[in-house]
Amino acid sequence: MIEKKTNISAMTVLILGLCTIALPLYLTVVIAFKQPSEMTNSISGILSLPKTWSLNNFREAMEITDFWHSLRNSLLITGLSVVLSIVVHSLMGYALGRNKAKSKFYSFVYLFIVSGMFVPFAILMMPLAKQTAELGLANWFGVIILYVVFYMPMNVLLYSGYLVNIPMALEEAAKVDGASTWRTYWKIIFPIMRPMHATVAVLTALAVWNDVMTPLVIMAGSGENTLPLAQLNFQSQFGTNYNLAFASYLLSLIPILIFYVICQKQILNGVVNGAVK
Amino acid sequence: MKNERKRTFLLITIPILALFICFNTIPLIRGVIYSFTNFKGFGSYDWVGLRNYADLFTDARVGKSYWFTFKLAVVTTIVVNVLSLLLALALNSHIRAKSFFRGAYFLPNILGSLVVAYIFNYFFTYILPAVADMIGIEALRTSILSNPGTAWIGVMVVCAWQAIAMNTIIYISGLQTVPEDVYEAGGLDGATGWKQFKYLTFPLIIPFFSINMVLCIKNFLMVFDQIMALTKGGPAQSTESISYLIYNNGMSGGQFGFQSANAVVFFIVIVIVSVAQMKFSGKKEEQL
Numbered sequence: 001m002i003e004k005k006t007n008i009s010a011m012t013v014l015i016l017g018l019c020t021i022a023l024p025l026y027l028t029v030v031i032a033f034k035q036p037s038e039m040t041n042s043i044s045g046i047l048s049l050p051k052t053w054s055l056n057n058f059r060e061a062m063e064i065t066d067f068w069h070s071l072r073n074s075l076l077i078t079g080l081s082v083v084l085s086i087v088v089h090s091l092m093g094y095a096l097g098r099n100k101a102k103s104k105f106y107s108f109v110y111l112f113i114v115s116g117m118f119v120p121f122a123i124l125m126m127p128l129a130k131q132t133a134e135l136g137l138a139n140w141f142g143v144i145i146l147y148v149v150f151y152m153p154m155n156v157l158l159y160s161g162y163l164v165n166i167p168m169a170l171e172e173a174a175k176v177d178g179a180s181t182w183r184t185y186w187k188i189i190f191p192i193m194r195p196m197h198a199t200v201a202v203l204t205a206l207a208v209w210n211d212v213m214t215p216l217v218i219m220a221g222s223g224e225n226t227l228p229l230a231q232l233n234f235q236s237q238f239g240t241n242y243n244l245a246f247a248s249y250l251l252s253l254i255p256i257l258i259f260y261v262i263c264q265k266q267i268l269n270g271v272v273n274g275a276v277k
Numbered sequence: 278m279k280n281e282r283k284r285t286f287l288l289i290t291i292p293i294l295a296l297f298i299c300f301n302t303i304p305l306i307r308g309v310i311y312s313f314t315n316f317k318g319f320g321s322y323d324w325v326g327l328r329n330y331a332d333l334f335t336d337a338r339v340g341k342s343y344w345f346t347f348k349l350a351v352v353t354t355i356v357v358n359v360l361s362l363l364l365a366l367a368l369n370s371h372i373r374a375k376s377f378f379r380g381a382y383f384l385p386n387i388l389g390s391l392v393v394a395y396i397f398n399y400f401f402t403y404i405l406p407a408v409a410d411m412i413g414i415e416a417l418r419t420s421i422l423s424n425p426g427t428a429w430i431g432v433m434v435v436c437a438w439q440a441i442a443m444n445t446i447i448y449i450s451g452l453q454t455v456p457e458d459v460y461e462a463g464g465l466d467g468a469t470g471w472k473q474f475k476y477l478t479f480p481l482i483i484p485f486f487s488i489n490m491v492l493c494i495k496n497f498l499m500v501f502d503q504i505m506a507l508t509k510g511g512p513a514q515s516t517e518s519i520s521y522l523i524y525n526n527g528m529s530g531g532q533f534g535f536q537s538a539n540a541v542v543f544f545i546v547i548v549i550v551s552v553a554q555m556k557f558s559g560k561k562e563e564q565l
Contacts, residue, residue: 006371006372006373007367007370007371007372009367010366010367010368010370010371010372011367011372011373013363013364013367014364014367014368014372014378014382017364017367017382018378018381018382020438021381021382021384021385021438022381024393024396024397024400024438025384027396027400027404028396031399041403041407041410042407042411043407043408043411046404046407046408088293088296091289091293092289092290092293094289095286095289095290096290098286099286106286106290109290109294112294113294113297116297116301118544118547118548118551119301119305119544120498120499120520120540120543120544120547121499121520122499122519122520122523122524122540122543122544123305123308123537123540123541123543123544124301124304124305124308125523125524125527125528125540126308126311126318126523126527126528126533126536126537126540127303127304127305127307127308127311127537128300128304129528130307131300131303131304131307145296145300146300148296149296149297149300149301150301152293152297152301180281180285181281181282181285181286182285206387209389210387210388210389210390210391212389212390212391212501212502212505213501213502213520213524217524217528227389228389228391228392228502231391231392231395232391232505232506235395242399242403245395245399246396246399249392249395249396252389252392253388253389253392256387256388256389257387257388259387260384260387264380264383267383267387268379268380268383268446271383271386271443271446272446272447272450275443275447275488275492276447276450276485276488
């Protein structure tokens with residue numbers, strides 16, 4: 001194989017494109033560190049680095065938005081939603097995937113759940129706001145339950161699709177050894193589905209972490225915030241102090257950026273698997 | 278033994294199905310029921326039959342929100358797919374620092390769209406006019422978000438900025454399924470450059486094109502966060518998306534019943550669009 005030359009025109013396109021991605025992020029960082037007095041309306045003033053790299057803006061923004069509290073809520077909701085999704089959706093994917101070919105009941109349940117993908121949140125939003133209030137679930141716990149329900153169609157589709165590749169012989173061998181179906185699932189099937197757990201975890205985590213609408217509608221009265229919700233609720237408190245606002249934006253982006261830097265490969269794989277399947 | 282297996286499957290399925298029905302099917306049915314009432318969100322209400330639906334089709338604000346949402350969805354889908362196909366081709370060619378570029382190009386997609394839209398809000402309101410002022414572009418001297426004619430372009434840019442990342446990654450995985458010898462064989466027949474793309478590459482990645490179309494249209498039709506952070510539906514209700522209108526007027530505007538009818542119609546529209554897309558793309562796929 002001959003080493004081909006670098007494609008110059010492709011490189012040019014990519015570097016230009018990269019600028020449109022980097023510029024807003026660069027501006028976010030720079031503005032977050034500046035003082036209001038440093039904000040001028042000239043190009044050099046906009047692009048220049050801050051005079052001092054002080055963390056005061058961040059400290060103040062943290063106080064205004066109650067950052068640690070919101071972060072804790074976001075981590076709690078995302079973490080529990082991911083764990084519950086993996087457990088509940090893989091079980092459901094297993095039960096439906098193994099039976100839908102030969103049983104009318106299971107194939108109906110499968111279609112019923114998967115077609116939930118077409119239901120936009122807009123139609124569920126108002127009844128759910130009422131229903132969660134009636135059930136005393138207008139809080140973070142209710143939000144987690146809703147996520148487990150909302151992502152069920154997609155994840156069940158993914159799990160039962162993956163199950164096709166796992167031969168029945170494995171389960172039958174375990175059965176001969178006297179293991180129950182439940183035990184066989186946890187000992188054999190669940191570990192084998194690990195690649196799909198990673199995909200589901202990534203998709204669910206990204207969707208839950210960045211979601212605004214569900215907590216906005218469900219948790220509005222609880223006085224609690226997730227990170228995105230805090231941005232929305234405290235937006236007016238920054239007034240015209242954009243430096244504080246940007247410090248707050250940057251703070252809310254940092255956790256997911258760290259996650260991306262650490263697990264970039266898993267995230268890219270997960271997203272592609274989820275979309276292509 | 279057989280019974281044990283059957284029982285286990287039932288014990289798994291029934292509770293999870295009940296959970297799904299409780300928080301998906303029942304609210305859906307309740308939404309449909311509310312759509313036949315004049316419920317304000319609190320207090321008592323009366324049945325009004327199909328009046329909400331009749332009003333829906335004559336309500337200028339609802340019509341405007343459908344027009345805006347579809348315009349946004351179609352234009353953004355085209356812009357996103359053209360650009361991300363171009364980027365995917367570039368990212369899949371012989372370049373340096375390939376994995377760095379791929380990682381960097383996916384970055385916008387993982388960021389929360391609300392915060393991204395807040396950042397762009399500032400960009401459109403202050404930086405762009407300042408830059409336009411300096412280089413003398415009259416049209417951009419005021420914020421594009423404050424003009425009812427151009428505000429939707431701002432929303433489009435923010436939606437595209439994030440969606441391109443996703444679509445590019447999917448196109449790349451499509452391009453990687455095309456074996457090198459297809460190009461070599463095509464090259465012998467004179468298929469290079471644009472011809473190669475039109476007759477070889479594109480037909481082979483049509484399944485991925487379909488995925489992107491479905492993803493794009495569905496996401497953009499449901500646009501909400503960006504509206505919330507950029508325009509709040511303004512100016513002059515020119516950027517009110519369907520989801521935003523349902524949220525705004527249904528949750529706090531006393532139109533619970535009426536917006537439920539709107540949501541039911543929106544649901545039907547989403548189903549029709551999705552089914553039509555699946556039918557259409559199912560026919561066009563080409564096998565290697």
